[in-house]
Amino acid sequence: MVQRKQLFTTITMFEIFHYDFMVRAFIAGFIIAVIAPLVGIFLVTRRYSFMADTLAHTSLAGVAAAFLFNLNPIFAAMTLSIITALSVEKLRSSGKVLGETGLAIFLSGGLALASVLISASKGINLNLSSVLFGSIATVTTMDLDLILALGIVVLMIVISIYHQLFAISLDEELAIVSGLPVKKLNQTLVILTAIIVSLSMIIVGILLVGALMVIPVLAAMQFKRSFFQTTIIAIFIGIFSVISGLFTSYYLGWASGGTITLIAIAIFFFSSFGCQLCRSR
């Protein structure tokens, strides 16, 4: 009787995979869960965590422009965020504004542009809630192909320049004196961030994209391990947050982005508290 009950529970649990849209959401979510913390660790360590949020806000303008001019939303968001990312990086490296303060201009500018474009596109069917907070039902086959292709490209690039990106995260001046092409590496990093932001917005939504890049990394950093181990732990936390978030979101009918982010935050607090407890013993 107990065995039957367990079997029934298992079937109910995996019933989720009978729906094509859920399978697509899980595959897309898994890819994003891997690449978001993988790039996010370089943003966090360089005190550039708000880069993802800034690019997310300009992505919203891209999505609004796509609806207005009948373009592909992901491509439009990606183009605009890559342009923004390179502009932010140029402003930062010029030394005209300090670190994250430059991001404020583009963050507000992106949101302002988005609000103007949304107001101009009256009558056009833009589901603002799913764009802002993510929706698992909206991953199309084309979206999945794009996420898969670009996800692999991002993964390959990061693996090939992982040590260089670590060196610039540790200290940019030291990296320059070590003969590394720091300017090109910085540009590559912000372009990768822009791509991930545009790809992630379907699952977690524009307002919570930054969370997936930053919170798993912050949680992993509590373990005080090597940079490589922190990266791996962050990826696992990202995967756990996304997969459990998608399950919860499906069964409870909650917004996927918010659920995933809340789970990631819970893991952060658990790891922070747990690690502190271990160290104090």
Place this chain on the structure above:
Amino acid sequence: MKQIAIKIDALSFEYQNYKILDNISFEINNGDYIGLIGPNGGGKTTLLKLITGLIKPQKGRIRIHGLAPEKACQKGQIGYVPQRIVQTNIQCPATVEEVVTSGRIHLGQSNKAIENAMLDADVEKFRHRSLDSLSGGEKQRVFIARALVSNPSILILDEPTTGVDAQATKNFYALLKDLNQWQKMTIIIVSHDIEAVAKEVDSVLCLNRELISTCKHEGMKHTSEEIFKALYGSEKTIIHHHHHV
């Protein structure tokens, strides 16, 4: 005859119409151990940044073994320990080994070079510890190991003993002396601690926007008062030593 390691010709640099370096020329030979002293805002850090290629000169020329600074950096000829590195709370989770290894990424992995650098700087025993668990003196040695890992011919250190206790400072100077004497490494050290530097180095470069003086130990006692008056605007005491290098 010694070969020239660093040659600087008529170097000038200004920032927002404020002259930081004014028409500086000097040469440093291979194997020299140089102390660079001067007041705050005298241009010491700017000079180091120019030599390491972090900033470009507006006038004049710098050559490191006949190469432009950027090229010399690409060949791993310069090891650099920046001013703030020991005090900075680096947010990057990293072990000692990862930090040291990051110094020779562009030259390709060499376990032997990494081991040697860690042994030279005496950080091998805590290679797996995270950077933020180390004391100021230990961190300083880690960044020296990182600077040494590309087998540089020139080691440049900007105020490396700031925030480091007396014993660690003593050990640090002993390490520099070893590197200079046994590995014939050219060393430039910037310090506010004039007395400590004067005890250690072979020659001192005195900089206050323009090069006030270059002097060997033997010449220090003849020049000190005028130099320090010109450098700091008031008289400073300097300990005179006669080193046998």
